[in-house]
Amino acid sequence: MSEPLDDDDSRDELDEYGDTDEYGDTDEALSDDLRRGRVRREEDREGASRDDRIDSGAVVVTGICGRLGRRLARVLHRERQVVGLDRRPFPQKPKDIEHHTIDIRRKKAQDIFRNQNIGALVHLGVMHNPRGNSEEHHSWNLAGFQKLLEYVQRHRVPKLVVLSSANVYGPRPDNAQFLREDAPLLGAGAFSDIRDLVELDMLTQSFFWKHARTETVILRPTHILGSVRNAPSNYLRLNTVPTLAGFDPMIQTVHEDDVVRAIRLALQPGVRGIYNIAGPAPVPLSKMLRKLGRAQAAFPHSLAKMALDRMWKMHVSSFPAPELDFIRYVCMVDDSRARSAMGYEHQHDLDSTLHAIDAGRWVGST
Amino acid sequence: MLWGGDEIVALNRRTALARLTEVAARDLIPFAGRAVRRAKRAADQLAYRTLGPDFEERNLALKAHYQDKGGDPFGLDTEFTKYMAMVTSVAHRLWFRTSVYGIENVPSGGALLVSNHSGQFPLDGMMIAASMFMDAQPPRLVRAMVEKWAQTMPYISLLFSRTGQVVGVPDNCRRLLERDELILVFPEGARGVSKPFSKRYQLQDFGPGFMRMAMEMGVPIIPVAVVGAEEQYVNVGNLEWAAKFLGAPALPLLPQLLIPGGQLPLPTKYHIYFGEPMSFEGDPDDDELVEEQAWLVKQNIQNMLGQGLRSRQNIFF
Numbered sequence: 001m002s003e004p005l006d007d008d009d010s011r012d013e014l015d016e017y018g019d020t021d022e023y024g025d026t027d028e029a030l031s032d033d034l035r036r037g038r039v040r041r042e043e044d045r046e047g048a049s050r051d052d053r054i055d056s057g058a059v060v061v062t063g064i065c066g067r068l069g070r071r072l073a074r075v076l077h078r079e080r081q082v083v084g085l086d087r088r089p090f091p092q093k094p095k096d097i098e099h100h101t102i103d104i105r106r107k108k109a110q111d112i113f114r115n116q117n118i119g120a121l122v123h124l125g126v127m128h129n130p131r132g133n134s135e136e137h138h139s140w141n142l143a144g145f146q147k148l149l150e151y152v153q154r155h156r157v158p159k160l161v162v163l164s165s166a167n168v169y170g171p172r173p174d175n176a177q178f179l180r181e182d183a184p185l186l187g188a189g190a191f192s193d194i195r196d197l198v199e200l201d202m203l204t205q206s207f208f209w210k211h212a213r214t215e216t217v218i219l220r221p222t223h224i225l226g227s228v229r230n231a232p233s234n235y236l237r238l239n240t241v242p243t244l245a246g247f248d249p250m251i252q253t254v255h256e257d258d259v260v261r262a263i264r265l266a267l268q269p270g271v272r273g274i275y276n277i278a279g280p281a282p283v284p285l286s287k288m289l290r291k292l293g294r295a296q297a298a299f300p301h302s303l304a305k306m307a308l309d310r311m312w313k314m315h316v317s318s319f320p321a322p323e324l325d326f327i328r329y330v331c332m333v334d335d336s337r338a339r340s341a342m343g344y345e346h347q348h349d350l351d352s353t354l355h356a357i358d359a360g361r362w363v364g365s366t
Numbered sequence: 367m368l369w370g371g372d373e374i375v376a377l378n379r380r381t382a383l384a385r386l387t388e389v390a391a392r393d394l395i396p397f398a399g400r401a402v403r404r405a406k407r408a409a410d411q412l413a414y415r416t417l418g419p420d421f422e423e424r425n426l427a428l429k430a431h432y433q434d435k436g437g438d439p440f441g442l443d444t445e446f447t448k449y450m451a452m453v454t455s456v457a458h459r460l461w462f463r464t465s466v467y468g469i470e471n472v473p474s475g476g477a478l479l480v481s482n483h484s485g486q487f488p489l490d491g492m493m494i495a496a497s498m499f500m501d502a503q504p505p506r507l508v509r510a511m512v513e514k515w516a517q518t519m520p521y522i523s524l525l526f527s528r529t530g531q532v533v534g535v536p537d538n539c540r541r542l543l544e545r546d547e548l549i550l551v552f553p554e555g556a557r558g559v560s561k562p563f564s565k566r567y568q569l570q571d572f573g574p575g576f577m578r579m580a581m582e583m584g585v586p587i588i589p590v591a592v593v594g595a596e597e598q599y600v601n602v603g604n605l606e607w608a609a610k611f612l613g614a615p616a617l618p619l620l621p622q623l624l625i626p627g628g629q630l631p632l633p634t635k636y637h638i639y640f641g642e643p644m645s646f647e648g649d650p651d652d653d654e655l656v657e658e659q660a661w662l663v664k665q666n667i668q669n670m671l672g673q674g675l676r677s678r679q680n681i682f683f
Contacts, residue, residue, distance in 0.1 A: 173514050173515070173517035173518045173523075173533070174514040174517070174533060174535060175533070175535075176533070176535045176537035176538050176541075177439060177440055177532060177533070177537075177538050177541065178439070178537075178541065180537070244520070245520055245521075246519075246520025246521035246522075246523070246524055247520055247523060247524065248441075248524055248527075249441075249527075250439065250440070250441045250527075281436070281437060281439060282439055284441060284443075300520070301520060329517060
């Protein structure tokens with residue numbers, strides 16, 4: 001592994017935050033040479049002890065109050081200490097989860113990293129609401145995330161798991177049937193709202209290369225189905241599902257619990273890199289709707305696009321028009337890397353993945 | 367009980383659109399369904415009479431083959447393909463009365479079928495596919511790489527993917543070869559299919575992509591020569607500026623389209639020659655070697671075309 005490029009940076013940080021740093025580096029009189037040597041020794045020891053630190057430290061989960069976050073927390077808190085970090089409150093929180101209702105952009109968020117031994121950071125807190133203010137989005141998703149990366153680097157968190165999405169590749173007519181991790185991220189080309197996610201993915205990639213001390217994992221799951229409130233689940237929940245006349249692409253899905261499983265595997269010491277995550281074998285959209293027993297109504301693409309654009313502007317529909325491409329072209333991933341390197345296996349077959357969207361639909365609404 | 371309650375809630379939440387669709391589903395679709403079923407039965411009977419009992423057997427064999435493999439991730443639908451195969455097989459047997467030579471040269475595993483391309487419309491590809499379906503033992507499905515712009519067109523993209531045709535990117539080709547599929551390649555591309563009548567049976571430049579793929583994947587190349595497709599439409603010239611304007615690969619001038627009935631291809635007799643497998647080795651990044659070996663394949667196909675033309679008695683019989 002190449003030498004981390006951040007030595008200068010981290011030394012600056014040591015000066016600034018000298019007295020509270022977890023290494024207790026308070027002696028300002030320490031000569032530069034000595035300190036450099038110390039950092040080097042620190043690195044050697046770190047390589048050996050990183051595994052222990054990943055396993056023993058607490059896991060900070062951002063966006064823990066989302067549906068996926070809560071599911072992850074429920075599984076994770078049985079095995080290890082979980083710290084939640086979210087702007088939203090966490091109702092019905094398990095007792096042993098420590099939750100902080102703060103904005104990740106606030107300075108206070110750093111205290112979480114400063115005050116205890118953090119073994120890993122799982123970043124689920126990507127904001128996806130396409131109705132929201134795009135400037136606010138951008139600031140939250142990128143400025144906020146950059147702050148988090150800074151904390152990870154400064155407090156030497158040994159593990160970082162970022163939940164990106166296969167949407168970063170984008171549905172395109174010239175896509176290979178199954179995209180590998182090295183495919184270009186062209187998702188924002190036709191659908192600019194996804195720009196934040198692509199940039200966040202890129203930011204994480206550059207962090208991966210610059211800071212070898214942290215094991216960085218990027219997960220790019222395909223359409224997640226379940227109780228989550230994301231576009232594919234919402235789309236399949238419609239009573240009458242609109243489709244495009246003459247288009248019926250193969251669609252890949254993954255159950256939310258399989259994504260939780262993948263995140264847990266990514267938290268294992270030694271796992272690093274980018275992994276696509278998919279569930280059962282893909283099927284045509286029409287077959288999926290038949291299995292769900294949904295009525296479907298097909299519209300020509302030009303008409304659908306025009307109508308959806310109007311409806312979006314009038315706040316009648318919650319789907320922006322460029323999302324139509326997801327039911328027009330393929331955007332599927334090859335997850336063989338996750339299966340061979342990480343030992344990932346999906347456990348929900350197509351039926352249970354599809355029917356997961358209706359679970360908890362009428363009973364309760366949490 | 368729980369489910370009953372859910373259903374009532376679901377009904378109340380139905381939109382007007384949902385109710386309309388429901389009326390359609392309940393009253394109109396059964397009617398249409400009966401008509402479709404009747405048409406399918408008639409087609410099955412027609413196929414039986416024109417193509418023999420063999421056709422259905424071959425279909426079942428193909429279906430079983432893909433079922434054993436656990437389906438096809440590219441969207442192939444064997445039920446739909448059956449009816450497409452019916453249409454092509456009728457054209458293969460009755461319209462073009464195709465003679466097939468050397469089909470036993472096609473190995474059972476993954477391979478590239480490399481053929482000359484001609485005839486203004488890619489009927490030659492369909493006839494090669496029909497030969498592999500009707501004459502090969504066991505029947506094989508030919509997978510071709512289609513143009514990317516075909517994916518943007520409604521129904522056409524669907525037709526391609528349901529019959530097992532895939533978008534022409536190298537990664538798809540690799541994946542298919544790993545699954546022991548048979549891939550049809552026209553290295554001349556649009557240059558070949560839309561060449562004017564005066565250039566018939568003269569191979570155009572070969573793109574080297576197929577050779578790189580064969581060397582990388584270590585699969586054999588089966589040279590294929592199609593004789594008879596060149597005369598099905600007579601092309602007197604291409605409108606290049608109009609093609610450019612429309613974004614189409616070519617716009618041929620075909621006078622016969624103006625004659626009533628001339629829209630159908632002329633009923634020339636097709637002769638399809640499958641040559642012996644050619645194996646190639648070497649570094650797929652060595653451009654010179656790739657070009658050289660691609661040239662060998664081209665010469666082989668040109669020779670096969672020459673032999674086929676010499677032994678042909680008449681264009682139509």
